[in-house]
Amino acid sequence: MPSITINGRKCEFTPGQTILQIANANGADIPQYCYHDGLSIVASCRICLCEVHAPNPKTGAIEPFMGGKLLPSCQQTASDGMVVYSDSPKAVANQKGVMEFLLINHPLDCPVCDQSGECFLQDYSYAYGRGVSRFQEDKVKQPKKDVGPHVFLYSDRCIMCTRCVRFTREVSGTAELMVMGRGNKEEIDVFPGVPLDNELSANVVDICPVGALLDKDFLFTQRVWFLREAPSIDGLTASGDNLWVHHNEGKVYRVKPRPNARVNKFWITDEVRYGWKFVHSDDRLRQPTRKQFGTPVTCDYAKAYDDVIEGIRKATAHGKRLAVMISPMLSCEEAYLLAKLARRLDPRAVLALGPVPTHGQDKIFPAGASETDPKAFKMYAEKAPNARGVRRVLGAFGGQIEEYDGFLKALGKGLGASDVGAVIATGNYPSEWATDDLTTSLGGKFVVLLDTLVNPLCDRADVVLPGATWVEKSGTFENAKSMLQAFEQAIPVVEAAKSEGQLALDLWAVLDGREMPGEAVRPMMLETTRGQVAAGVQVAVPFGTIFNAADVRREMARTYPALSVFESGVSMPPSEPSPQTDMAMVEL
Ligand code: SF4
Ligand code: FES
Incomplete structure (x- = not known):
């Protein structure tokens, strides 16, 4: 492989790369302003100028390249044997000059x-300037x-x-x-x-x-120095765009793109960038509710879980079935735990994918570019992150698996008759989602709703369990290109709500007859370690095993050969970058 030497460090490269690209790939320090990996090269800021020497093609002796003048490293293609200095007196004098000019009017x-x-x-x-004006x-x-x-x-x-x-x-x-x-x-x-x-x-x-x-x-x-960042995946559309969620003290402040050449390159849409606002909506569901004399009242988890199990058992006692609608907003791990719970409650349970919202048409940027163009960026019309993942997981369970239309038919839409007696519906959409079809088809059935925002179905449901948005939990989404990508939890779940995966594990524990904790809700601190483990403060105490996305993926792969891809085929988020402090912290 050809190589060049940058500031005394030997760096291998692929032919066609510029000196700056090689330096960036190898952690060599060359300042740069106008260069960006996702844009054309204009070499206009001049701060990346370096002293370059190259072997004389006739004698092989290393000699100043292009007459020894400073060259823009962002634009200069590397050739084997080049010797580059960004720290020579000439290069440093240029850096100081450029910085001085830039700061004149700043x-x-x-x-x-x-x-x-x-x-x-x-x-x-600090690094290249003069210190005084x-x-x-x-x-x-x-x-x-x-x-x-x-x-x-x-x-x-x-x-x-x-x-x-x-x-x-x-x-x-x-x-x-x-x-x-x-x-x-x-x-x-x-x-x-x-x-x-x-x-x-x-x-x-x-x-x-x-x-x-x-x-x-x-x-x-x-x-910005107060912000912590968690690697995440677009939880609003089918793009699977890689994100950083920047947060502080349990609040999200902004979402930034995380470069991934195979998915979003360096960009995200404004829709994804600002779509997280519902996470902190006043309309978030924060406590379980149950129907008392026809009116929803808040209750603790113990009572809510008892009602769920008892209600489903009663409603399915005389040959009636359970139907479970799993939202495409939920992760693959949650789809697995909910489907597993459903089949335990009723081995004949209908498993269905929730409605998959779309808006307009897919759009390619820049207009007229081909989708296969490596620089093209695609905005997806499908406004759900994991329809494919939920389909994949439900498919592994076998039995009656339905899309949303089939689910409505199973509930008796248009026929009036149905063998479904109980329904578990999951929402987690960022806005109104329940259709009139669904509400009317639920007539006469025992209904459990797992959702995040207040909506008309909350009044219809017999029990409502508050769920968690994607930034409040870890998991895996499968995007429109069928890539499975894991994401981390960024912030704790709001108040006493729980992730849908945790709700499924809790209900499983109740079915096992496990003893309830003394207090249903109390503050508790979990591990803050990264790695697909719930992090930060959890307010609602789990009844069952603590939801851990990595453990669930291993179980999925072990239990169903069709899901073995969850053991080895999931792209994991990067580990936490080590903090780069340029000053010592002093305890006061
Ligand atoms: S520094 Fe000026 S030219 Fe460069 S990105 Fe910012 S606004 Fe645009
Ligand atoms: S980065 Fe601006 S000239 Fe090279």
């Missing part, structure tokens, strides 16, 4: 800047602009790397942003009357290396 407003703590300009000032004149002041529904532009912080402009031309294909003016009057802007308003618009905030483009939704809500 406001010193780090204390009030949202990007502070994750800003390349800030980091490179020699600039005596007045700074050029540029305006703050409202450029689109999700994005503010603080023009005076911009370093003109043009990443944002290239994004709107090459990725979204909408070209709303442009460079206007010349010299120190140069600024980013939108065309009059054409705001930055496309389905991918907020990605420009992620790629802006400084605090010029800001997310309106996150603006001034948290300092």
Whole structure:
């Protein structure tokens, strides 16, 4: 394999890679602003300039390449035997010069800047800057602009790397942003009357290396150094986009794309970025309820679980069956535990997939690109993360497995007659989901609802058990490309709610006759270790085994050969990055 040497370190590479790409892949330190793996190379910021030497093709002697001038490492393709220096006196002098020019008109407003703590300009000032400013004149002041529904532009912080402009031309294909003016009057802007308003618009905030483009939704809500991040998967659409969920003290503050070349490249849609708001909705179900004289009243889990088991037993006592509808918003592990519970309660139970919402058509960015283009990005019309995973799991159980229409028919839709006496329905959708068909088909049946948001079915159900959103639990989703991807729990489950997997395990324990804990609800701290284990504070005490997605996957693979893929074929999230502190913590 060909190799080059960067700052004394030998790095192998694939022909066609640039020096900077090789440096980034090998952890070698070369500063960079305008370069981005997902965009074209313009080599405009000039901070990545390096001193390059290469073997003379005739003599083999290592000599200065291209006459010894500094070369942009982001643009220069590597050749075997090159020797590169980003830390030579010449390269360092350039870095200091570039930093000085960039900071000439940059406001010193780090204390009030949202990007502070994750800003390349800030980091490179420490690493490559001068430490003092020699600039005596007045700074050029540029305006703050409202450029689109999700994005503010603080023009005076911009370093003109043009990443944002290239994004709107090459990725979204909408070209709303442009460079206007010349010299120190140069600024980013939108065309009059054409705001930055496309389905991918907020990605420009992620790629802006400084605090010029800001997310309106996150603006001034948290300092980034307070945020913790959990690797997650899109829990709202069939994309399987890889995410970081940034949270603090049990609250999600923002969602960012996690690069994955096979899935979302470097991007996510605004729909996925902002769709998590229902997690903290006032309409979240927080306590179990049961019907008392026809009215839903809150109760503890012991009473709710007893009612569920007793109600289902009574309703299925005379040849009637249980039907269980598993939402495509739930993970594969939860689908497995609920199906297993259903078949224990009634070996003839009908297992069905819940409604799979769609909205419009699939969309490819940029418009007109082929889906097979490695740079194309796809937005999915299917607004559920795991329809394929739930189908896969239910299929392994055999017996009567239905799609949503078949489930409604099994409940007696259109016929009036049905051999179903009890129903367990799961929701977990981010908005209203229960159709009139479903509500009318439930007439005369014992109904248990596992859901996250208040909805009309709550009044109809005999018992309601509060579930958890995907950021409150770990699990696996199968995306539209049939990739199984695991995700971690980011925040604790709201108040006394429990994940649907935990509810299934609790009901299993009640069926086993296991003794109930003395108090139904009390605070308790679980392991904070990463690795598919529930993390953080759990308020509701589990009755059964604690839900652990990794354990459930192993059981699935052991029990059903058709599910063996859950043992070895699941892409796991990355492990926690080690903290990189540049200062010692002092106990006061
Ligand atoms: S706004 Fe940000 S991404 Fe756009 S050119 Fe300026 S610094 Fe670069
Ligand atoms: S990163 Fe190479 S010139 Fe900007």
